Structure formats: C-alpha cells, structure tokens
Amino acid sequence: MNADDPKFTAHVLGEFDDLTPAERAEIEALIANDPAAAAAAEETRALVARLRAELPGEAAGTLQEEQRAAVLEAASAEKVVRFPRLAAVLAAIAACVIVGISYGLLFRAYESGSDVKPVAAVPASSSHFVLLATPAPTDPIPSPTADLASKVTLNPAPPVSTPLAFDGKLQEELKDAPQIAALQPAPAAPALQPMVRAEPAVPAQSPASSTSSTTVTTTSPPPPEFQFAPATAARKSIKLPVGVPLDSAEPQGGAALSKAVTPKDKLAEADASKAMPVAAWARVRRGFAATSGGIGDNSYGLDDRGGIADKASNANSFDTLTENAFLNVPENPLSTFSIDVDTASYAIVRRYLNDNHLPPTGAVRIEELLNYFPYDYPQPQGAAPFSATMEVATCPWAPEHRLVRVGLKGREIPKDERPPSNLVFLIDVSGSMNMPNKLPLLQKCFSLLVEQLGPKDRVSIVTYASGTKLVLEPTQDKEAMQTAIDGLHAGGGTHGSSGIDLAYRMAQQSFIPGGTNRVILATDGDWNIGITNQSELLSMITRKAKSGVFLTVLGFGLDNLKDSMLVKLADHGNGHYAYIDTEQEARKVFVDQLSSTLVTIAKDVKIQVEFNPVQVSSYRLVGYEKRLLAKEDFNNDKKDAGEIGAGHTVTALYEVVPVGKERPEIAKVDELKYQRIPRAVPVEKPTPQRETEIQEREKLPSAAPAAAPVPAAKAETPAADGRTGAEKPATEEIALNPAPGAAPADGRTVTMHAPHKTIIVDADRGNNTTQASALAEPSPLPASVRKEMLTLKLRYKEPDGEKSKLLEFPLTDPGTTWEKSSPDFHFAAAVASYGMLLRDSKYLGEATWQSVVEWAREGLGADKHGYRTEFLSLLDRARAMKQ
Amino acid sequence: MPAPDALELIALLDRFERPLVRYAQSITGDLESARDVVQETFIKLARGGMSESGDVVDNARHLEAWLFTVTRNRAVDHQRKFSRIIPMPLPEDRPCAEPGPAAVLERQESATALFRLLDALSPNQREVIRLKFQNDLSYREIAEITRLSVTNVGFLLHSGLKKLRELLREQSPEDFDLSRSVL
The missing domain is CATH 1.10.1740.10 (RNA polymerase sigma factor, region 2, helix turn helix motif)
Structure with a gap:
C-alpha cells in the first residue's frame, strides 16, 4: 500500500465502506509514519475542502415554470391531490436535506449546537439520537414533560371516533418539552413534527386536558387532521413522510413508512383546499421557498463601485420572486402571511439607482419598500403591544378596485426607558469586506450605535474570517468598545457559521432576562468556509433563535452581496434585515430608530385576512411574497413568523376586487366538479377560534384539573377596562363579530376615525374567543356581517412567550374615494407603485411614473427625518432610467 | 415507494x-x-x-x-x-467559467481557476468528482448512478484528485497554499 493507491484516497475521503479493517489500519500507519504519505493526505484534504466549498457554488439552472407545472400535473393526474399541512412538506424537505449531508456532518452540527445552553439544558444532540434510535418504548404514562420519542411511538392510531386533542394541546406539550423545541426544526425534528402534531388524546392524559378536548368534540368536531406514527418511524434511517389519504383510520397502517394520514374532513371540504388548482402551487411553493432555503442563487451582475451590470460576471445574489396573483375569494377566502420589518430592499434599490443602474427585479421586495417608512398609526393603548389600523379607499392604479391598507404600530419605548441590552456584534472581517463601502462604513455604523448606548448596556464583539475571534469580552466600557471597533481590519476567508456559533454562545452567556438580547451580524453574506449550504445554515440559525436571542442582519457592499442568504437568515433567526449603503442609513437604523432596531415587543406576528365572498370577488396581496404562510400556519404556534420592534410600523396592502366588478385575469383552471358553493350562503367560520379556545384552556396548570373550563374563561378575560370576564360562551360568539363600529362587550375599544376606519386594540383580548357550539349549523349571516369586506386576524407572542394571542377586527368598506383617503394612504400607494414600476409588474394598471410622483407628493406629510423627500428624488432617478 | x-x-x-x-x-x-x-x-x-x-x-x-x-x-x-x-459539456455556457472583472473577489477567481482545471480532467473523472463533491454522494451511490463498479469509481476519484493536485501545484502554487492556510 502506498499513497498512490485508490484505497488511500478513499480513506482520506472518509469512504470506509469498502475498506477492510486491515486496510484501514495499514493506511493509518502509513500516514503516521511516512511524511510523504502524510503530505499527500494533507494535500488531498485541502483540495477536497476546496472542491466541497466551491463546486456547490457552480451555477445551476432551474426548470421553467411551465415545466414545473407539467410535473405537478403529472402528479395530480396520478392521484387525488391533497393539501397536507405545511409541516409535512417541510418535513419532506428536511428529510431531503438530511439526506443531502452525511451523517458525520450532521452529528458534528448537532454537537456544536449543544454547546449553546438551551433554555432547558438538554443537549439537542442527545434528544435527537434518542429520537431516532428508540424502538417503541413501553412506558404507558407519558410524563408531563413529554418525552417525544415515546409519544411518537406510543399511541396506536385511534379509531376515528376518539376525541381528538389537536394542535393547541400538543403545542402545550411541546412547550413543556423545551429540549424538543430547541431541536425543531433542526433536520430531524420536522420529520418528527408532523407525526406528533395533532396527536390523538391518550387516556392517560391529565383530567384537565381531556375535559377540554371532550368539550370540543361535543360542541363541534374539530378538523380531525391527525397523523399517526408507526413504531417503525423510529428507525434510524430517515424517511420522507409520504402522505396517503385514508377515509377510515386503519390502525398502524401496516407500512414501514411513516404515513401522514389525513382523514376526510367534513368542515375543511368547504374551503376547497383538497383539490388545489395548479396555479396555486406556485404560490404555495413560494410560501415555503423562504423556509426551505432553496439553494437559489439567481445572480445579477453589478461589480463594486464601477457598477458593471454584466450578467456573466456578477456576484450579487437575489432570489427571484414572482408577484402574488389575484386569488378568487370562494376558493381562497383566507390570506395568511407573516409580518416583516426588513428594510434592506429599499436601500439596495437606492444603492443601485444611485449607481445609475436599475435594480434586478429580485432585489425589489415591495413589503420592504413599504416598511422602510414610518407611518402615522396610533399608539397602542392598554396591554396590547401594537395597534392595528385599517383603511380602504379607491385603488389609485385600478379605480374599479379598492385598496386596503393594514397598518400595525408597535408601542414606542422612550430612549431612557429602553431595557438594558446585551449585544453581540458579529462582524465579518474576511477579505471581501476590505472595501471602502464595507468595513469602514461598518465601523462607523457600530460607532454610532455605541454612542447611543447607556451605562447598563453590554457589548461583546466576535469577528470571523478564516477563523473566529472574540475581540471584545462582554463589557459596559464604551471606550473599550470603540477601541475594538477602530481596531478591526479585514483579511482571509469567511467562516460564517463558526462565527454565528460563538456569537450566540456569547449572547447566552450574558443573557439579560427581560432585556434586549441580540446578535448584530454585519456581513456581505459571502461565506465560503464551514457550513455554506443554505439549508444547513438556516436550520442552525433556527436552532439558535430558540435561545431567545434576536438577530439583526446588516448587509454591506454591492459586489457580492448574498442578499438571498441574508433575507433568509433574518427570517429564520427571529431577526430583521437592513442594508447599510450610506452613513445616513446607519443613522436611521442605529440613531433615529434605535429602539425599533433593538427592542422586540412582539414576535411571530402573523396576519390572516378572511375575505367575505358576499363583498369581494378576488384580491391580491401586494408584496410579502417571501413571507406567505399556509392558512393552517396561522394557528400553529410552532410556525415562526416576523418580529415587531418598539415603534416599528408595518404596512400591508391588498388590492381588492369588489363583487360585480370585472375580475382581473386569474390563472384559469377548469371549474371544479365537487366544489360548488353557492356564493350567497355564508361560508362557515373556519376553526381557529375553537382551536384557540383549547390552547387557552391548556394554560391551566394540570395540577388543578377540577377547575377546568369556567375559570379558564375568567382567566383569559381582559381586566383592562374593569369588566369581569364571566362571559358565557354564547355571548362570546357575539363578541366575535361585532357590528362595525360598535364597541363589543369584551374589552376592545373600537375607534372610528373618519374618513377611514381605525380600530385600536386597547386590551389584551388575547384568545378570548367563541364557543364552538353555535357553529354547528350554517345560518344566514346577520346583515351587518354581510356588509363586512373582510376580517383581519392577528396573532402574536410576547417576546419571551411560547403561546400566541389572537386579535380580530372586521372591516366594512365605507366607500372612501381616493381623494378623501389619508396622506399616508397616498404615500403607501406611491411606494407600492414604485416597486411595481421597477418590477415591470403586470398589475401596474394605470400607474405611471408621473402619477406615482403626484401620489407621493400628496403623501409627504411632516416627514420628520426626510425619508419621504429622499424618496421623491429616487423616483426621479428611477423614472429617468426607466424611460 | x-x-x-x-x-x-x-x-x-x-x-x-x-x-x-x-x-x-x-x-x-x-x-x-x-x-x-x-x-x-x-x-x-x-x-x-x-x-x-x-x-x-x-x-x-x-x-x-x-x-x-x-x-x-x-x-x-x-x-x-x-x-x-x-x-461532457463545453464550459462556455457556465457563467462562472468566465473571468471576472478586477473587483471580483479573490475567492471567485480561485473558484474559476478550479473550474478551469476541472476541464483538464477526463469526462469520467469530472463526472465522479461532481457527483462526489458537488452532490455529496458516496462511492456506492456514484457507482449505482454511473453503472461503474465501486472500485472503478474509487480509481477515477483517486486519479482525478491526483491530477488536480498536480495541476494546482504547477499552475498556481500560491493559490494552493492559500487554500491550505485556510484550513
């Protein structure tokens, strides 16, 4: 044996399968004793590291949309198409991802993950492996801190009539098992998750929970969407969950596969989710493209300062993005998405325009343009962390249509009341940062931040290049911070993942309960060492985010900005993403809006809008393509969503086509044979309220089982206005749909501001929702409800909470004209149109550069910081370039 | 399935x-x-x-x-x-095979260099190297996909890597050193 034997190379590559122990020993001895062989092995390893780092970066094409559609059609022709929970899909992806990496690598990733102490100090790696390796355990009584492995395998499939405890209950269990929470959605967990979610109630449950689940089953059957996991699911090999539709649950399924079983759901049939038109696939896919971390690097060229727009030599990478289309209300009554407070796209576009280039369409994300600007929404009152405002008026680019603006405003926190901060600056000092518009700007940026900090704020600094360095131990000494920042210099490769690991560990080390704990990452995102695979990196950051540390991502430079990566990092890491192109931008982020940047006041904020088919024929969500959620995700507290900072405003626009107006072109599918729902008959309220009810009850400590339903209702009733909460279930149903403008009896104050409608939540109404009993039979909607255009539902969690709260607001269109709408409404419409013009959107309608300038002028308002005025000058630049 | x-x-x-x-x-x-x-x-x-x-x-x-x-x-x-x-393909329609402008990173240049070197290998060698390092497949999987024997795959990888090492050493010694220092 010598170094020139293929077996030698196989050994160096870690391919031991076809080597005998004797051969392995021989090769190891050779490497140990023969310097030439050792050198050869070392050289091969170095080469392999390069190949592994660089080959996956090779450009890779994708199928055309039509080709994907053809593939999906082939699938739907093959069998009845179902719509499993998104979790199942994510599991499928995760399983694929797992498969894409070697077990060794996986193990290492887990070990490093376990260095960070999760809230409960169970190392993720151990639970992971318990999970995979456990044969069906026999312990018949699940402990309260549910051992998931045993949960999964314990329960045989129930007969269909078994009372089901679904989501809420299970989430409660998950909450009690933080080691699992810390795991999920690390690669193995998603494979597990769909099996566990919605698990049937076990007789051994605590009386409290079984009481509540029984209550529910008797009042109204919940959507019995459950999945069971055959014992074999715990085998070491990870499988793709493969969904098999079943009409009757058949115990154990008998298969070696883990089957996701979706029994026929009588209620859900009404919402046409079973058979999804092919056109909708694209939307679904986009919905989770952001989460799945498709290794999509669509690149558009622009070099550093010269700005050579050369498609071949580019290095920036933006994910392509297909605009949301109009959706028909009867088929898609619910629109669900996560809020988003990223602003990067606006600054990136500005940078392109200032360089005299049009931005690539993938860089233009309309929600980030909209949310770059603060709007004049009312401060929240009472306990709720944010207010919600809705306004509807004529859509300026399509006068037949209505434009609905949804605005959220996080509570302002005055500078001197900001809770103490524990900040970790994670700074990329690799060679690629060594440019005037990167490192020096970055240093200025952090200096500005340090100037703003108070005596209670603590900072540590981690840098990464080829290696990771702790440059500054946690300190409150501002001078030391400044010196460390000034001393930064760039050079070397970029080992992003190791830096993240250390930064989160530092943040954990000096964690301030109740304070601001945040990693601030500054980079161009171009990482070439360590974990560079997007999905691995994202699952790592998702794990880290579970530690309660929030993330700010600052993008720098425009020569090889990995925007697609940074967007996803922020989305997965409980973070927000800003792009710093100038010192002014640094000032906006770290001086003008410091509290928004640092202090998170609510997390996992999700929006679900239910449109009334009596009033609305179709709608289009403007922007938020990267943040779409499946409708089921709204009530799924495990599903991550966006954070809102102190004083942040979040704005979303819907273009709505009223009934009777000509519908814009909608991707056509054949009319469905089995899905005809008479338009006039009200669609039943979907299930979230009932589900919430359960979640709420589960809050009760199981130690007090006898106290179950009634005190639960009390506990969840807001006391903010002094009302006591002994509402009877029947009145709660009324509270759910208050007549527009009427103050409901549950502690909400509904304020109307002519000419647009403003609703302020002033109490933590939380999950105060309906009893299900009234929903059993569809009855005609009351006239006041028929008039409603839509109902806005919001879910959010407290920054350190695990359980979401629900807010609900109906909106009736008062028929406001464009002229009568508010200045902010004009400005938001102008910003959205600007995005559509840059993207050459097909939904532009009558918008022109000229009209957009007018609308923006009308909406200038006070413009305290001059952002809106600057927007006007950008409009001019863009117009000149486009024309 | x-x-x-x-x-x-x-x-x-x-x-x-x-x-x-x-x-x-x-x-x-x-x-x-x-x-x-x-x-x-x-x-x-x-x-x-x-x-x-x-x-x-x-x-x-x-x-x-x-x-x-x-x-x-x-x-x-x-x-x-x-x-x-x-x-095997010609490298022309791969954008990364094009030399970048001056401002493009060192790393990308070295990546480009690496792709150029790959073109010097035999089609078979290139294919197994792609399957192995671009797609992280095992010898056995590569054998299954290419219908070669596992030994054959091992040999192709070995000879391909060896050739690459030689080319790197000849053509850009400092580039190769750089990659080593990174490890």
Whole structure:
C-alpha cells in the first residue's frame, strides 16, 4: 500500500465502506509514519475542502415554470391531490436535506449546537439520537414533560371516533418539552413534527386536558387532521413522510413508512383546499421557498463601485420572486402571511439607482419598500403591544378596485426607558469586506450605535474570517468598545457559521432576562468556509433563535452581496434585515430608530385576512411574497413568523376586487366538479377560534384539573377596562363579530376615525374567543356581517412567550374615494407603485411614473427625518432610467 | 415507494431541481435539454416510476440516487439521439467559467481557476468528482448512478484528485497554499 493507491484516497475521503479493517489500519500507519504519505493526505484534504466549498457554488439552472407545472400535473393526474399541512412538506424537505449531508456532518452540527445552553439544558444532540434510535418504548404514562420519542411511538392510531386533542394541546406539550423545541426544526425534528402534531388524546392524559378536548368534540368536531406514527418511524434511517389519504383510520397502517394520514374532513371540504388548482402551487411553493432555503442563487451582475451590470460576471445574489396573483375569494377566502420589518430592499434599490443602474427585479421586495417608512398609526393603548389600523379607499392604479391598507404600530419605548441590552456584534472581517463601502462604513455604523448606548448596556464583539475571534469580552466600557471597533481590519476567508456559533454562545452567556438580547451580524453574506449550504445554515440559525436571542442582519457592499442568504437568515433567526449603503442609513437604523432596531415587543406576528365572498370577488396581496404562510400556519404556534420592534410600523396592502366588478385575469383552471358553493350562503367560520379556545384552556396548570373550563374563561378575560370576564360562551360568539363600529362587550375599544376606519386594540383580548357550539349549523349571516369586506386576524407572542394571542377586527368598506383617503394612504400607494414600476409588474394598471410622483407628493406629510423627500428624488432617478 | 403527491413533489423539486439540472447540463452541454431531461425525470417520479423499477428500498437517500440515475440515463440518451460527442459539456455556457472583472473577489477567481482545471480532467473523472463533491454522494451511490463498479469509481476519484493536485501545484502554487492556510 502506498499513497498512490485508490484505497488511500478513499480513506482520506472518509469512504470506509469498502475498506477492510486491515486496510484501514495499514493506511493509518502509513500516514503516521511516512511524511510523504502524510503530505499527500494533507494535500488531498485541502483540495477536497476546496472542491466541497466551491463546486456547490457552480451555477445551476432551474426548470421553467411551465415545466414545473407539467410535473405537478403529472402528479395530480396520478392521484387525488391533497393539501397536507405545511409541516409535512417541510418535513419532506428536511428529510431531503438530511439526506443531502452525511451523517458525520450532521452529528458534528448537532454537537456544536449543544454547546449553546438551551433554555432547558438538554443537549439537542442527545434528544435527537434518542429520537431516532428508540424502538417503541413501553412506558404507558407519558410524563408531563413529554418525552417525544415515546409519544411518537406510543399511541396506536385511534379509531376515528376518539376525541381528538389537536394542535393547541400538543403545542402545550411541546412547550413543556423545551429540549424538543430547541431541536425543531433542526433536520430531524420536522420529520418528527408532523407525526406528533395533532396527536390523538391518550387516556392517560391529565383530567384537565381531556375535559377540554371532550368539550370540543361535543360542541363541534374539530378538523380531525391527525397523523399517526408507526413504531417503525423510529428507525434510524430517515424517511420522507409520504402522505396517503385514508377515509377510515386503519390502525398502524401496516407500512414501514411513516404515513401522514389525513382523514376526510367534513368542515375543511368547504374551503376547497383538497383539490388545489395548479396555479396555486406556485404560490404555495413560494410560501415555503423562504423556509426551505432553496439553494437559489439567481445572480445579477453589478461589480463594486464601477457598477458593471454584466450578467456573466456578477456576484450579487437575489432570489427571484414572482408577484402574488389575484386569488378568487370562494376558493381562497383566507390570506395568511407573516409580518416583516426588513428594510434592506429599499436601500439596495437606492444603492443601485444611485449607481445609475436599475435594480434586478429580485432585489425589489415591495413589503420592504413599504416598511422602510414610518407611518402615522396610533399608539397602542392598554396591554396590547401594537395597534392595528385599517383603511380602504379607491385603488389609485385600478379605480374599479379598492385598496386596503393594514397598518400595525408597535408601542414606542422612550430612549431612557429602553431595557438594558446585551449585544453581540458579529462582524465579518474576511477579505471581501476590505472595501471602502464595507468595513469602514461598518465601523462607523457600530460607532454610532455605541454612542447611543447607556451605562447598563453590554457589548461583546466576535469577528470571523478564516477563523473566529472574540475581540471584545462582554463589557459596559464604551471606550473599550470603540477601541475594538477602530481596531478591526479585514483579511482571509469567511467562516460564517463558526462565527454565528460563538456569537450566540456569547449572547447566552450574558443573557439579560427581560432585556434586549441580540446578535448584530454585519456581513456581505459571502461565506465560503464551514457550513455554506443554505439549508444547513438556516436550520442552525433556527436552532439558535430558540435561545431567545434576536438577530439583526446588516448587509454591506454591492459586489457580492448574498442578499438571498441574508433575507433568509433574518427570517429564520427571529431577526430583521437592513442594508447599510450610506452613513445616513446607519443613522436611521442605529440613531433615529434605535429602539425599533433593538427592542422586540412582539414576535411571530402573523396576519390572516378572511375575505367575505358576499363583498369581494378576488384580491391580491401586494408584496410579502417571501413571507406567505399556509392558512393552517396561522394557528400553529410552532410556525415562526416576523418580529415587531418598539415603534416599528408595518404596512400591508391588498388590492381588492369588489363583487360585480370585472375580475382581473386569474390563472384559469377548469371549474371544479365537487366544489360548488353557492356564493350567497355564508361560508362557515373556519376553526381557529375553537382551536384557540383549547390552547387557552391548556394554560391551566394540570395540577388543578377540577377547575377546568369556567375559570379558564375568567382567566383569559381582559381586566383592562374593569369588566369581569364571566362571559358565557354564547355571548362570546357575539363578541366575535361585532357590528362595525360598535364597541363589543369584551374589552376592545373600537375607534372610528373618519374618513377611514381605525380600530385600536386597547386590551389584551388575547384568545378570548367563541364557543364552538353555535357553529354547528350554517345560518344566514346577520346583515351587518354581510356588509363586512373582510376580517383581519392577528396573532402574536410576547417576546419571551411560547403561546400566541389572537386579535380580530372586521372591516366594512365605507366607500372612501381616493381623494378623501389619508396622506399616508397616498404615500403607501406611491411606494407600492414604485416597486411595481421597477418590477415591470403586470398589475401596474394605470400607474405611471408621473402619477406615482403626484401620489407621493400628496403623501409627504411632516416627514420628520426626510425619508419621504429622499424618496421623491429616487423616483426621479428611477423614472429617468426607466424611460 | 408510492408516487409522491404534489406538495411532496414541490419539496423535491425545490431540493433537487438545481443539482439535477446542473448535472444533466454537464452531460448534455446545454441548459435547455438539461431542463427537458430533468422535467422527464420528475414526471417519471410523479407517475410512480420508482415503484415500477421494482425497488423495495424506501429511504430518501435512495430516492436521491434514483433521481440522479434517471437523470443521467436520460441525459446520455439525449446525447446519443442528437449524436453529439458523448458525455461532457463545453464550459462556455457556465457563467462562472468566465473571468471576472478586477473587483471580483479573490475567492471567485480561485473558484474559476478550479473550474478551469476541472476541464483538464477526463469526462469520467469530472463526472465522479461532481457527483462526489458537488452532490455529496458516496462511492456506492456514484457507482449505482454511473453503472461503474465501486472500485472503478474509487480509481477515477483517486486519479482525478491526483491530477488536480498536480495541476494546482504547477499552475498556481500560491493559490494552493492559500487554500491550505485556510484550513
């Protein structure tokens, strides 16, 4: 044996399968004793590291949309198409991802993950492996801190009539098992998750929970969407969950596969989710493209300062993005998405325009343009962390249509009341940062931040290049911070993942309960060492985010900005993403809006809008393509969503086509044979309220089982206005749909501001929702409800909470004209149109550069910081370039 | 393995379409036919093609190998049909093979250099190196996909890596040193 034997190379590559122990020993001895062989092995390893780092970066094409559609059609022709929970899909992806990496690598990733102490100090790696390796355990009584492995395998499939405890209950269990929470959605967990979610109630449950689940089953059957996991699911090999539709649950399924079983759901049939038109696939896919971390690097060229727009030599990478289309209300009554407070796209576009280039369409994300600007929404009152405002008026680019603006405003926190901060600056000092518009700007940026900090704020600094360095131990000494920042210099490769690991560990080390704990990452995102695979990196950051540390991502430079990566990092890491192109931008982020940047006041904020088919024929969500959620995700507290900072405003626009107006072109599918729902008959309220009810009850400590339903209702009733909460279930149903403008009896104050409608939540109404009993039979909607255009539902969690709260607001269109709408409404419409013009959107309608300038002028308002005025000058630049 | 449903297919498409298109393109030499090949592969999968092949193994790892195998077979068929030189592509239509402007990073330049060096290998060597390091497949999976023996795969990888090392040492010694210092 010598170094020139293929077996030698196989050994160096870690391919031991076809080597005998004797051969392995021989090769190891050779490497140990023969310097030439050792050198050869070392050289091969170095080469392999390069190949592994660089080959996956090779450009890779994708199928055309039509080709994907053809593939999906082939699938739907093959069998009845179902719509499993998104979790199942994510599991499928995760399983694929797992498969894409070697077990060794996986193990290492887990070990490093376990260095960070999760809230409960169970190392993720151990639970992971318990999970995979456990044969069906026999312990018949699940402990309260549910051992998931045993949960999964314990329960045989129930007969269909078994009372089901679904989501809420299970989430409660998950909450009690933080080691699992810390795991999920690390690669193995998603494979597990769909099996566990919605698990049937076990007789051994605590009386409290079984009481509540029984209550529910008797009042109204919940959507019995459950999945069971055959014992074999715990085998070491990870499988793709493969969904098999079943009409009757058949115990154990008998298969070696883990089957996701979706029994026929009588209620859900009404919402046409079973058979999804092919056109909708694209939307679904986009919905989770952001989460799945498709290794999509669509690149558009622009070099550093010269700005050579050369498609071949580019290095920036933006994910392509297909605009949301109009959706028909009867088929898609619910629109669900996560809020988003990223602003990067606006600054990136500005940078392109200032360089005299049009931005690539993938860089233009309309929600980030909209949310770059603060709007004049009312401060929240009472306990709720944010207010919600809705306004509807004529859509300026399509006068037949209505434009609905949804605005959220996080509570302002005055500078001197900001809770103490524990900040970790994670700074990329690799060679690629060594440019005037990167490192020096970055240093200025952090200096500005340090100037703003108070005596209670603590900072540590981690840098990464080829290696990771702790440059500054946690300190409150501002001078030391400044010196460390000034001393930064760039050079070397970029080992992003190791830096993240250390930064989160530092943040954990000096964690301030109740304070601001945040990693601030500054980079161009171009990482070439360590974990560079997007999905691995994202699952790592998702794990880290579970530690309660929030993330700010600052993008720098425009020569090889990995925007697609940074967007996803922020989305997965409980973070927000800003792009710093100038010192002014640094000032906006770290001086003008410091509290928004640092202090998170609510997390996992999700929006679900239910449109009334009596009033609305179709709608289009403007922007938020990267943040779409499946409708089921709204009530799924495990599903991550966006954070809102102190004083942040979040704005979303819907273009709505009223009934009777000509519908814009909608991707056509054949009319469905089995899905005809008479338009006039009200669609039943979907299930979230009932589900919430359960979640709420589960809050009760199981130690007090006898106290179950009634005190639960009390506990969840807001006391903010002094009302006591002994509402009877029947009145709660009324509270759910208050007549527009009427103050409901549950502690909400509904304020109307002519000419647009403003609703302020002033109490933590939380999950105060309906009893299900009234929903059993569809009855005609009351006239006041028929008039409603839509109902806005919001879910959010407290920054350190695990359980979401629900807010609900109906909106009736008062028929406001464009002229009568508010200045902010004009400005938001102008910003959205600007995005559509840059993207050459097909939904532009009558918008022109000229009209957009007018609308923006009308909406200038006070413009305290001059952002809106600057927007006007950008409009001019863009117009000149486009024309 | 039963045919995946549409949502699973979407997940699989998202996960595998790029690696597969890239692999197919390395055989067909052009993106259009690579797309066609991959579309056919997925349609076959959608129609339950995996179970037709009589395989009982049901794990996802196997699925990956299956996708690559079908893609390869179709791509090679396609090549035969259009009677071009059998396997390997010209590097022209790969954007990363183009030299970057001065401002483009060192790293990218070295990546470009690496791709250029790959072109000096035999088509077989290049293919196994791609499968191994671009797609992280094992010797056995590569053997299954390429219908070579495991020994053969081992030999091709060994000789391919050796050639690359030599080329790197000759052509850009400092570049190679750089990559070593990074480790």
